[in-house]
Amino acid sequence: MKRAFAILAGAVVLAAGSPAAKAAHRDGRLIWGACSDAELPAPMECASLDVPVNWAAPGGRTVRLDLVRLPATEPARRIGSILGVPGGPGSSGIDDLKRAAPDLRELGRRFDLVGYRPRNHVWSKTMPAICLKPGTALEDPRSRERFAAQAAVMAKAFRDCQRADPTGLFAHLDAVSVARDMEAIRAALGEERLSFMANSYGGVTSIAYARLFPQRIRALYVDGVVNHSAGWNDQVLRVSVAFERNFRAFTGWCAATPACALHGEDPGAVWRALVRAADREPISATSPEFGEGEMTGWQLRQLAFPTDPGPDHANWLTFAESVDKARRGDGSGFGAWVLGNTRVWAMPGVLAMTCGDGRGYAGHAELRTYRRAAEKALPNLGSVRLDGLGCTGWPLKVANPSRPLLPDGLPPLLGAGSVHGDLVVTESFTRMVPGSVSVIYEGHGHALYLMGKKCPIRHATAYLALYQLGTTYRQLERDHRVRPLTISARRPEPGSKIRVVSGSLKKVYSCALDRLSYRVLESGYMTKDVLRYTPACKTGPGTSGSPVLDAASGEIVGINNTSNRDGGRCTLNNPCEMDRDGVITAKKATAYGTQTYWLTTCVAPGNAIDLNRPGCLLPRPGQ
Template identity: 75%
Template sequence: MKKAFAILAATAAIAALPPAAPAGAGRLTWGECSGKELPAPTECASLDVPVNWAEPGGQKIRLDLARLPATEPARRIGSVLGVPGGPGNSGITDLEYAAKNLKELGRRFDLVFYRPRNNLWFTTMPAICKKPGITLEDPRSRKRFDAQAAAMTKAFRACQKADTTGLFAHLDSMSMARDMEAIRAELGEERLSFLAHSYGGVASIAYARLFPQRIRALYVDGVINQAAGFNDQTLRVSAVFEEKFEEFVTWCANTPACALHGEDAGAVWRALVRTADRKPIPAFSPEFGKGEMTGWMLRQLAFPALPGQNHAAWLAFAESVDKARRGDGSGFGAWVLSIQVWAWPGVLAMSCGDGRGFTDYDELRAYRRAAEKTMPNLGSVRFDGPGCTGWPLNVANPPRPLPPRDLPPLLGVGSTYGDVVTTRTFTQMIPGSVTVTYEGPGHVLWMMGKKCPIRHATAYLTDLKLPAPDTTCPAE
């Protein structure tokens, strides 16, 4: 009864809103999009916001925006703001890539995408911020943990000292949310609808925390629930990959083309991981050059990073395992060596302020025990955790429960690749919300052009109609 009342109350509140402002009623100056490969008739504008929202009169940064005006202006409802992921991606790039997938939604909405502050930072950060502060590892003692934290603190301080923008200290999602609110105000909209994906879910939670009354509708696609904490979310996703790995083992046993056919593929993998932890395997990546892979790195990325998680990918994975146990790690280099990005202080600065990392060695050890107990093949300390342990500033946006006050029911969608698990924990925070399961692999399904999820997103954002709670979309 309470749940039904919450849905009715939220619907009534939305229905009572005044009509949306007409296109162009805000204070932004829209013009030609020079130097950008955006579909016509996209318009561009810019907005200056404070680097530090606690000092509105201080140093400013400029956010670039792009808008595809509603193609049926007489029936225009308002604006949809795209919230990009990453962290560090540009929404304008998202629009360039996938505007064609939003044609139906764009009939009655202005589609507004922007370049967030963390993308501005990522594309302009000083060179020293791209220098790894440590060689990432799973520290097996308090002494090793403390040494890693000290090394990262030193790297963070050097990065911050080289930063002339002031952004280093203000890349948290609470600052992102205030930027989003500034965009809403300049658009002249009483309430906004949002299209958030991946790490954009963290900024969406922050916005919902600060400005719940400004949300008309919120669609989330493949997001994580930062309110529950990164440890919780990573364990959930890792459990899905553990199940997929067991499927791979069974498939390999029944598939003569599998390079590990005739052996216990799971046992071969576990032996490889143990060997690599004792003696790292040489590998090469075109982007990161030569390196070495430990068993910890392999557990983190070798299988979970498989594109598509289909049988073709499993064939390649088995061949790479077979080569790696003979000392040739080339099959995994492109995926596994990318882990060093998570030791760049400039990259970590985009999420340490949101509570990524481990507060102390006891928390890390407890996480490791939980992961290894439930995931014997892939469980370990998560790869994005050790770096933030040396974060020298206050955590501006720590994980904590999100009060559902004043929030309308949300719509989420996620693939069985793992996204649906974390997306559902996000939507379950808000009474009456629904998560649609896409029965296949994929991340950020609207950008992939998946028709069923896009159809549900369009119906929800346009008419505020939610599908049934158990709705699924077949793989396309």
Template identity: 65%
Template sequence: MKKTLAILTATAAIAALSPAAPVMAALSATPPVSTPPVSTVAEAERLTWGKCSDKTLPAPTECATIEVPVNWAKPDGKKIRLDLARLPATEPGRRIGSVLEVTGGPGASGIQFVKVAASNLKELGRRFDLVFFQTRTSLWFKSMPKVCLKPGTELQDPRSRKRHTAQTAAMTKAFLACQKADTTGLFAHVDSMSMARDMEAIRAALGEEQLSLLAQSYGGVPSIAYARLFPQRIRALYVDGVINQAAGFNDQGLRVVAAFEKQFQKFVAWCADTPACALHGEDAGAVWRALVREADRKPIPATSPYFGKGEMTGWALRLFAFPAVLPGEGNANWLAFAKSVDKARRGDGSGFGDPVVTGVLSWSSPGVLAMSCGDGRGFADYDDLRTYRRAAEKNRPNLGSVRIEGVACTGWPLKVANPVRPLPSHGLPPILGAGGMSLDVETTRTLTDMIPGSVTVTYEGPGHVLWGMGKKCVIKHLTAYLTDLKLPPPGTTCPAE
């Protein structure tokens, strides 16, 4: 289970994204969003902060729990309790309010960021309580039945309607089996819209009129859902390397693949100039493309520590080998990637086996997919899938590929709870974004460009969740923004650290 979730977190930046659709920039067409009522349970509850059972959390962390409905459409029905953690403002006399961290994954628990925030956000923590919460999806991951972790099928990129229909049917069957075995009710309610309502319940329980939000990675999706539902409750919103659902997963997926394609070209040039590269003296790009073509014709045997023996298709290699095209410290990733490619073309898939085999089978597990599918990440039909494939492969010959969760979620048997929609045209404050040049700045800027007066800071180096990495320049800007609502000038950059 831990291996599965680790792979999901590592691949979230690309696997979270989707098919080819235009950016939704027509904000003026969207009427103001009225705020739905919060459950009377959430309104009545006030948090009782006390000592944390997790002794690894740094002092002076305080902990509490909040009760929320499994199904927000039935507020008097079955309930769950979510853990909360708080780093109280260190200058309470100058306290402004609460900053709620909105984590990614999808489905990670925000509690894991308490230690990082205690170290990296000390200045912000002078005037704010920093609040973290266990997401309902992380609770689901801990409680889901075993059948929900069983892959519905070994997913492929279907090249015909017949194969697409058969694969969709297999995934639908797996989803229904998972739902039937689920005694918590969470399977159908771990979407980002439900998570946004949890966030509003936390705001009410904190007694705050407004929240400042600190969102990163897939946490951008529940933050966008919160902005749709409760725009007037947002004092400020900082987004760090987020996925912009409001632009459509189609648009975001193509942007991500394009960004990694640029990195791949840098790898090819580096290999040509570097004798230590295992493919030096050859066209590394041509070797990779030949490997992918051959693996699609005859999959390469490989092994995953979690799932055991499996096979790697060219499609799977393009999907899950992508982190290796980022150089890493001392170009360590590139050195390892070239060596793995060299071994794989000789029939030894051990260099890629863990991320590729585990990645494919993890993303085939119905319980793991529940949040993604509830957020509308599936292809609408075979024509939608084929259109995206053509767009992805046209100008991205090395890494262009059909998204795995787009294929898997096509079999989702329930109504999409949080479909792709534009943001409200009124009521949102200007927001601050930040992202690394390797990928994140592209997707983050698509969100800030939708909200007048907003700014995205470009970090001139690679990195994902920059505040969590301790990037001082980025942290300086987010602290100034959240504290004084002061945005840096458009075009602001931070040098690589």
């Protein structure tokens, strides 16, 4: 049964299969060879790369990273390599590639698909036994003194783990260190620029890489990722709001389903009474793996509810049965998951893979602020984060604190996520980079391309191959009965009728062009000569990147960009306008698009883009 916090608390991997056969690397370049692991059959090839444990001391100890490659099946049309960025932290990119390869055949025609086992996966296999011993039984500290006492106990557990570590990895498991490993892999692959497919916690690593090496990113597809730049509290609250909606959906389903163990009652009221009672008197639970233990309402709120109903609502049926048993004093239905997660997130060796990225609460005041926000927004599931509490005793300087990502030099990104969970955090990631869009998946799931979901895989394949199209528009029209739209060569006029066509939402917004705004500012970004719509076009989340069509000609005059959601000024999701005199104004629900006619001014014979063409309005690099 999948539980709510599996997405952001992380599916930490503590077990691993046998490694790939190691091939030597020479002069910084990988030498690929046959894999000795029987589970990695041809055409997979294997190699390895030694990187510094501490990138600030490159002449010191090293850690060996195993890699696998699926060579492009059409080498004459090869575009480059795609590196998988696994989640966890501690997951294996080799396992990801084995799992996803059958569904990525189309992508594999023109790309080498590369997976690797990052340093945190190596650590998960080799950490000393003391690092797997929980530092304490974590609890939600209601006073400053209890917070400090719990942090002190965890700090001792961290120091004991670090002293027992013979590799030096304990202090260098942060995403910045992993990102530098990724750059070493890029160089060893011999690629000037690399494409990436990141999932889940891989978003933290991707942001670290984008900060350090933006010029090395050819394309970046992010699937159910964490937007580290926004901060952990922000991300957990965002996704938990979606989980709260799922809980309300569960109560409605249960009320209408006789097979539900809570049918005929108010399921929400039963649940809230259960967690309140468990906070007063913990519920006994047993697990074959974790033995006997007790569960509080604090633990149940964040760990017990499965956001995915499962096939034929099997997960929700089991959840209702477990709630019914728990209110009678039998917590066995939740025992394995709750006791296991509580134990894992107190293990210093597990937490070391994420505390260096600033996962903990900065102090008791921050914890109280988060608790109030969570309890207000999430009446059924709101609680202080278990994983954040474990990191409060982190004894080292946070190597990779949350901070804004500057989009300079980055290509537009493509994201994908489930509307029932991680879409909201993925969208917060992609919206940092102008021109980026996210695919809305209406089903349940996490890391969708690893689950074989055809829709996001199709979009990812098209995006990653965007710069090297192998099919003509005529062929697209013949094979798929889809007629490509034409970009208008004329600058649109205020008052002209327009339509914003959202494929993801399957909706058309009809209105008029209100005006051409001199400048639009949003969270550090500035766009020039921007289309502003009349109020009839109430675009919102999920419509960014949609074409804006002239209603009369059907030609593209712009790309839908953003709208002011809350009435704020110049912040993310709250753009403002600046006129030629520098006067700033902002109005809630005002929507904007980016003009496209200037693209046509740079098209040379053969449909090639020529930035030096007379009259070209596109800026040249450096301008």
